[in-house]
Amino acid sequence: NDTATTAIYTSLFVGSVRCVQETGGLQMSKGALKELYTVLPAIDLTKEFAENPELRKFVAEAYETRKEKLLKKVAMPAFKQELEEYVVVGNLPIITTEKQAKFIEVFLAIATKLGLAIAPADLTMPFKDGKSENYGCIFIKCSDIKAADSVATKLDKIKIGKNVIKTTIMSDYAKRLTTPPLVKHSFSKVDLHKWMIEPIAQQFALTIDKSVKVFWHTDPKRLTEDPVEVKLSAPIVCGKFSWSPQGTYLVTRDETGIAFYGGPDMCKIKEFKHKEIAGYKISKNEEYLYIYDYQAGFEQEKKLRTLRVYSITTEKELREFSGLNEEKPESFGWSYDGKYLAKMSKDTLSIYETPEMHMLMDNTGKRTSIKADDIQIFSWNKTNNFLAMIKKPIDAGSRTSTVMVIDIPSREVVYLKSIPRLEKFNLVWHPCGHMLAIIAVYKKPGEAIMKSSIGILNIDKRRTEYIEEETTEVTQFKWEPTQENHFGILRLQRDMLVNKDETVMEVYHLFTMPLKIHRIPEASRACSLSHLHWSPLGRLMVATRLIDPEHYLSGATYGTQYFYYIKGVQAHAINAESHDNAAGANWDPSGRYYASYVNSAARSEHDAYKIYNCFGETVYNEAVPKLMHWIWRKRPLSLLPKSDIEKTEKEIHEYSKRFKQIDAQIKEQMAESINSDKKMKVDSFMKKYLGPKLEKYKAEKVDREKILGHPEFIPEEYEIKEYVEEELIEEKLVPLQQQSQYLPTFTHLY
Numbered sequence: 001n002d003t004a005t006t007a008i009y010t011s012l013f014v015g016s017v018r019c020v021q022e023t024g025g026l027q028m029s030k031g032a033l034k035e036l037y038t039v040l041p042a043i044d045l046t047k048e049f050a051e052n053p054e055l056r057k058f059v060a061e062a063y064e065t066r067k068e069k070l071l072k073k074v075a076m077p078a079f080k081q082e083l084e085e086y087v088v089v090g091n092l093p094i095i096t097t098e099k100q101a102k103f104i105e106v107f108l109a110i111a112t113k114l115g116l117a118i119a120p121a122d123l124t125m126p127f128k129d130g131k132s133e134n135y136g137c138i139f140i141k142c143s144d145i146k147a148a149d150s151v152a153t154k155l156d157k158i159k160i161g162k163n164v165i166k167t168t169i170m171s172d173y174a175k176r177l178t179t180p181p182l183v184k185h186s187f188s189k190v191d192l193h194k195w196m197i198e199p200i201a202q203q204f205a206l207t208i209d210k211s212v213k214v215f216w217h218t219d220p221k222r223l224t225e226d227p228v229e230v231k232l233s234a235p236i237v238c239g240k241f242s243w244s245p246q247g248t249y250l251v252t253r254d255e256t257g258i259a260f261y262g263g264p265d266m267c268k269i270k271e272f273k274h275k276e277i278a279g280y281k282i283s284k285n286e287e288y289l290y291i292y293d294y295q296a297g298f299e300q301e302k303k304l305r306t307l308r309v310y311s312i313t314t315e316k317e318l319r320e321f322s323g324l325n326e327e328k329p330e331s332f333g334w335s336y337d338g339k340y341l342a343k344m345s346k347d348t349l350s351i352y353e354t355p356e357m358h359m360l361m362d363n364t365g366k367r368t369s370i371k372a373d374d375i376q377i378f379s380w381n382k383t384n385n386f387l388a389m390i391k392k393p394i395d396a397g398s399r400t401s402t403v404m405v406i407d408i409p410s411r412e413v414v415y416l417k418s419i420p421r422l423e424k425f426n427l428v429w430h431p432c433g434h435m436l437a438i439i440a441v442y443k444k445p446g447e448a449i450m451k452s453s454i455g456i457l458n459i460d461k462r463r464t465e466y467i468e469e470e471t472t473e474v475t476q477f478k479w480e481p482t483q484e485n486h487f488g489i490l491r492l493q494r495d496m497l498v499n500k501d502e503t504v505m506e507v508y509h510l511f512t513m514p515l516k517i518h519r520i521p522e523a524s525r526a527c528s529l530s531h532l533h534w535s536p537l538g539r540l541m542v543a544t545r546l547i548d549p550e551h552y553l554s555g556a557t558y559g560t561q562y563f564y565y566i567k568g569v570q571a572h573a574i575n576a577e578s579h580d581n582a583a584g585a586n587w588d589p590s591g592r593y594y595a596s597y598v599n600s601a602a603r604s605e606h607d608a609y610k611i612y613n614c615f616g617e618t619v620y621n622e623a624v625p626k627l628m629h630w631i632w633r634k635r636p637l638s639l640l641p642k643s644d645i646e647k648t649e650k651e652i653h654e655y656s657k658r659f660k661q662i663d664a665q666i667k668e669q670m671a672e673s674i675n676s677d678k679k680m681k682v683d684s685f686m687k688k689y690l691g692p693k694l695e696k697y698k699a700e701k702v703d704r705e706k707i708l709g710h711p712e713f714i715p716e717e718y719e720i721k722e723y724v725e726e727e728l729i730e731e732k733l734v735p736l737q738q739q740s741q742y743l744p745t746f747t748h749l750y
Contacts, residue, residue: 083170084145084148084169084170084171085141085142085143085144085145085147085148085170086139086140086141086142086148086169086170087139087140087142087148087151087152087155087167087168087169087170088137088138088139088167088168088169088170089137089138089139089140089155089165089166089167090136090137090165090166090167090168091136091137091163091164091165091166092134092136092137092138092160092163092165093136093160093161093163094133094134094136095133095134096132096133096134097127097132098132100125100134103125104120104123104125106160107123107138107160108120108123110158110160111155113364113366114154114155114158114365114366115154115366116150116151116154116155118140118151122140122141122142123138123139123140123141124138124139124141125137125138125139126139145169145171148169148170148171149169151167152167152168152169153167153358153359153367154366154367155167156356156358156367157358157361158365159365190262190263190264190265190267190269191263191264192248192249192262192263192269193248193639194263194264195264195633196635196636198216201216201217201218202216202217202588202589202590202593202632202633203215203216203217203632203633204217204588204595204630204631204632204633205230205241205243205250205630205631205633206597206609206624206627206628206629206630206631207236207239207240207241207627207628207629207630208624208625208626208627208628209239209625209626209628210232210235210236210239211229211230211232212229212230212232212236212241212250212252213227213228213229213230214227214228214229214230214250214266214633215227217588217593217611217620228264228265228266229266230250230252230261230266231261231265231266231267231268232252232259233254233259233268233271234254234255234256234259235254236252236253236254237253237254237255238628239628239629240253240628240629241253241629241631242631243631243633243634244260244282244286244634245282245283245284245285245286245634246284246285246286246634246635246636247589247633247634247635247636248262248286249261249262249269249270249286250262250266251280251282253277253279253280255277256273256274256275256277257271257272257273257274257275257277257291258271258272258274258277258280258291259271259272260312270312270315272289272291272310272315274291274293274308275293276293276294277291277292277293278292278293278294278299278302278329279291279292279329280292281329281332281333281334282312282334283334283335283338283354284334284336284337284338285337285338286312286338287311287312287313287338287354288309288310288311288312288318288334288338288341288354288355289309289310289311289312290307290308290309290310290332290341291307291308291310292304292305292306292307292308292329292332293305293306295324301328302328302329303324303325303326303327303328304321304324304327304328304329304331305322305324306320306321306322306324307320307321307324307327307332308320308321309321309341309352309357311355318354318355318356318357319352319357321343326345326346327343327344327345330344330377331343331344331345332344333378333379333380334380335380335385335387335408336380336381336382336383336384336385336433337385338354339353339354339385340352340353340354340360340385340408340409341354341357342378342380342387344375344378344389345375346374346375347371347372347373347374347375348369348370348371348372348375349369349370349372349375349378349387349389350369350370351369351370351387351408351409353409360408360409360411361409362411363411370406370411372389372391372404373391373392374391374392375389375390375391376389376390376391376392376401376425377389377390377425377426377427378390378427379427379428379429379436380429381429381433382429382430382431382432382433383431383432383433384433385407385408385409386405386406386407386408386414386433386459387405387406387408388403388404388405388406388427388429388436389403389404389406389427390402390403390404390419390425390427390438391404400418400419400420401418401419401420401425402416402417402418402419403415403416403417403418403419403438403455403457404416405436405457405459414459415457415459417457417466419438419440419455420440420442420453424440424441424442425438425439425440425441426438426439426440426477427439428477428479430479431479431481431482432481432482432483434458434459434460435456435457435458435459435479435485435510436456436457436459437454437455437456437457437477437479437487438454438455438456438457439452439453439454439455439474439477440452440453440455441473441474449472449473449494450472450473450492451470451471451472451473452470452471452472452473452474452491453468453469453470453471454468454469454470454471454474454477454489454517455467455468455469456468456469456510456515456517458512458515465514465515466515467515467516467517469508469517471489471491471506472491472492472493472504473491473492474489474490474491475490475491475492475503476489476490476530476531476532477489478532478533478534479534480534480538480539480541480566481534481535481536481538482537482538482539484538484539484566484567485509485510485511485512486507486508486509486510486538486566487507487508487510488505488506488507488508488523488532488534488541488543489505489506489507489508489532490503490504490505490529490530490531490532490543491503491504491506492504502527502528503527503528503529503530503545504524504525505523505524505525505527505529505532505543506519506520506523506524507519507520507523507524507541507564507566507571508520509568509569518569520566520569520570520571522570522571522572522573523541523564523566523571525543525562527545528545529543529544529545529562530544530545530546531543531544531545531546531585533585533586533587533594534587535587535591535594535614536587536589536590536591537590537591538591539565539566539567540563540564540565540566540574540591540614541563541564541566542561542562542563542564542585542587542594542616543561543562543564544559544560544561544562544582544585544596545558545559545560546558546559546582546583546584546585546596547559547581547582547583547599548583558580558581558582559578559579559580559581559582559596559598560576560577560578560579561576561577561578561579561582561585561594561596561612561616562576563575563576563577563594563612563615563616574615574616575615575616575617576616577610577612577616577617577618579596579598579610580598581598582596582597582598583597583598583599584596584597584599584629584630584631585597586631586632587632588632589632589633589634589635590635591614592613592614593611593612593613593614593619594611594612594613594614594616595609595610595611595612595630595632596609596610596612597609597610597627597629597630598627599627599628599629600625600626600627600628608621608622608623608624608627609621609622609624609627609630
């Protein structure tokens with residue numbers, strides 16, 4: 001009953017409760033009670049509490065007083081600025097103090113190979129209190145923050161034995177201490193893939209003045225009556241928008257950045273702020289994104305100033321490329337699966353891995369760029385992580401350039417070939433990834449006309465082949481997106497009568513064994529064309545001339561759509577439809593419909609869009625005032641990962657058997673349902689129409705018998721049986737000799 005003893009007990013009790021409350025507990029834990037009884041084993045106030053209400057009241061008041069002091073928030077520790085120069089190297093092997101000197105010697109040797117000059121005095125390896133084991137980490141002191149960043153980048157993911165080390169800059173901890181608490185995103189969760197449930201209908205979006213609307217094309221000659229209007233947060237630039245690579249998001253760009261819209265109501269899902277934004281590019285898997293802006297005064301040359309890489313899922317900035325000089329938008333590019341981002345400069349090609357955005361390691365474990373001389377262009381494969389590039393040699397007198405295909409991440413050279421040194425190149429991978437087209441434009445000495453050469457590189461698991469075709473200047477090259485191995489080109493040809501260039505369309509077929517190019521004469525057309533559009537399913541191609549609103553030519557003819565069917569080495573012109581002043585055209589993902597539209601900036605009297613079927617027949621057209629942009633919604637090839645697709649292809653026979661059984665059951669059910677419906681209709685007809693007639697007929701039976709004078713024969717009232725009776729008319733005896741004339745002969749059988 002001593003007041004001092006009670007105060008001690010209360011203080012310890014409150015401290016124990018505080019420990020439990022900080023960890024989310026509501027009652028004193030068993031561990032806290034055990035600790036309390038260990039400190040004060042002789043104190044037991046249970047009996048006193050029961051007998052003395054004043055003591056209970058005193059303890060309760062003391063508890064409330066102490067709780068306010070002990071449960072108040074602890075101030076965030078201040079970060080010391082001098083710690084920013086340190087790098088934490090973690091996930092190191094656990095060693096004892098006896099092996100410390102040897103380990104530091106090995107660690108410094110690895111750092112020296114990576115080009116890092118680290119003094120032993122700058123290393124600090126902490127050990128556990130009272131134990132000879134370390135914590136598995138080292139602190140490295142650097143000269144400044146920039147040096148710390150370089151050390152962390154080069155040492156990250158280096159292997160020491162079986163351990164892959166991880167590095168962190170101490171300045172990152174300072175950012176965490178000053179980062180405000182995470183605020184939940186205000187955007188609601190929506191079903192982004194509900195639109196894919198519809199098996200037949202396709203969606204398209206269009207810009208009308210300052211609004212964007214999404215329509216369903218459910219029937220060839222009818223649209224949905226209630227389109228969904230996108231809830232834009234800001235006016236978009238030039239009325240333009242785009243669909244993400246798999247059609248999940250509708251992406252718009254305004255003066256402050258870009259916004260992602262999706263779901264059944266097309267509400268805003270994500271947004272990325274970037275001042276003076278000039279453009280963006282989304283990875284094919286829709287997981288990453290980069291946004292860039294131009295240098296002031298170099299907008300026409302499209303020289304980049306800053307490029308930022310973001311994770312679309314987390315909306316987190318992964319890396320910033322600042323201080324860019326000669327880089328342009330085409331200097332960056334995503335791999336087909338979004339795992340890598342390539343950055344091209346004059347003499348190097350740097351590959352960065354997502355999501356860490358660290359530079360790719362070479363075979364020696366160093367994070368280095370791919371060295372090359374005067375890289376002109378590069379391009380990622382569409383289905384594999386192959387990277388093709390064209391580079392010039394160091395020797396200015398050399399007359400050849402080099403085409404190189406590299407496998408990433410191994411950096412193995414898959415293909416290497418020298419070609420004539422020319423000034424302008426283009427690389428176009430086949431959508432299936434097994435072929436690469438190299439288009440070069442050049443001018444022969446003494447000739448005024450530009451020429452082109454088309455080189456086709458066939459890359460597969462067994463062989464690598466190259467073939468070249470020379471022609472006049474090629475302005476467009478388009479692969480057929482299937483394994484049919486067709487490609488179409490648009491090339492310039494001089495018309496000597498009017499002394500003017502005209503565009504010639506040609507389609508070629510590739511024979512693969514051996515590699516050979518064959519021109520299809522039926523698919524050639526000499527007229528003013530600007531674009532080729534292959535159907536996503538192949539075989540169908542549309543050639544057209546679309547208007548460019550910024551370079552509108554008065555008196556020129558725009559908009560005629562020429563439809564072709566191409567199979568093997570044969571081609572057929574299906575149809576030609578006119579759409580005056582058409583500014584854009586594209587196929588829907590199913591390959592069943594094709595659409596063209598007129599941009600209001602093209603000085604057209606009627607802003608409208610047309611939808612054609614695959615035979616080139618107009619099935620729908622509508623006049624829309626102030627139409628700015630029109631595009632079909634994309635669809636992913638499959639939501640399954642590549643491994644599941646390969647597994648399904650191997651087991652397709654097992655699936656087909658099971659599905660055939662299911663189809664047979666469905667057909668039986670449908671047949672039973674059809675027969676049941678037929679019987680129901682017949683019974684209904686008999687009951688509704690023949691029933692009353694039959695009752696009337698039976699009611700008039702007496703009158704009919706009076707007229708006939710005898711009972712009326714009704715088949716339903718009698719049972720009919722048929723009998724056969726035979727009657728012997730004559731019996732005659734025939735001699736045996738005469739019976740042969742009545743028997744058949746079988747001599748023809750022998």
